[in-house]
Amino acid sequence: DGGTRHALDLRLTPSIVIGDLDSLTFNLQPLTDLGTKFIQHPRNKDETDLELALNHAIELGYREIIIVAALGGRLDQTLGNLSLLTDSRLSTFDIRLDDGVEQTFFCRARSEVEGRRGDLVSLIPWGGEVRGVRTEGLRWQLSDEVLLPHKTRGISNEMTGEVANIQIQSGLLLIVHRRLITNH
Structure with a gap:
């Protein structure tokens, strides 16, 4: 309510x-x-x-x-x-x-983030390790990586264009997309 x-x-x-x-x-x-x-x-x-x-x-x-x-x-x-x-x-x-500034959701297999170049994208393992992590459209690409819940490797990546793709083989991955705020 x-x-x-x-x-x-x-x-x-x-x-x-x-x-x-x-x-x-x-x-x-x-x-x-x-x-x-x-x-x-x-x-x-x-x-x-x-x-x-x-x-x-x-x-x-x-x-x-x-x-x-x-x-x-x-x-x-x-x-x-x-x-x-x-x-x-x-x-x-x-x-x-x-x-309005941050969008948060879970990836169970494949996810797409729509945004702008420079937006931040964080990948956070939720409840255990996440295996087979692959990304496209992010400054620091991951290819068949393992993200561990007690490590911060997936924090604060940057979008290189308008779309980032994330794929995982197993686990549950929390995605946090922080939109770049600009003053016009």
């Missing part, structure tokens, strides 16, 4: 708001009048609001999901949000966390 404020700040009307609604301290009637559906859960629950929303998206059959406003604030929430994306039910989904 916390994403509701972010949607409204962007002048977007949410179709569905899911959660305990604890972060919504304003009158919800205008949103209801615009067609927003509220699915309220108890405040004392075993899931975060994002987990409930992902479960609902799975039930509705969505395959492409972009989650905004889930990368900052509290470290425990951020790590929990990342961990949610490792759910095996999401293994064939295109699901990304995006705050």
Whole structure:
């Protein structure tokens, strides 16, 4: 439900708001009048609001999901949000966390990063080693490499063009794409 404020700040009307609604301290009637559906859960629950929303998206059959406003604030929430994306039910989904500057997602076999020359791309092994890592379109190419969770070898690579391709043979690889910010 916390994403509701972010949607409204962007002048977007949410179709569905899911959660305990604890972060919504304003009158919800205008949103209801615009067609927003509220699915309220108890405040004392075993899931975060994002987990409930992902479960609902799975039930509705969505395959492409972009989650905004889930990368900052509290470290425990951020790590929990990342961990949610490792759910095996999401293994064939295109699901990304995006705050406008950084985009974060998991690679299970092949992934593509779209950006600009100079954007940073970090490859972080998640939950164990990642084998057979191959990259194209990055300054420091990897070819059939092993990335270990206790090493930082995959941090802060740079895109050499508008597309970078990452491929792995085994493991789970967290990709963090930090967009180059320029002032015009």
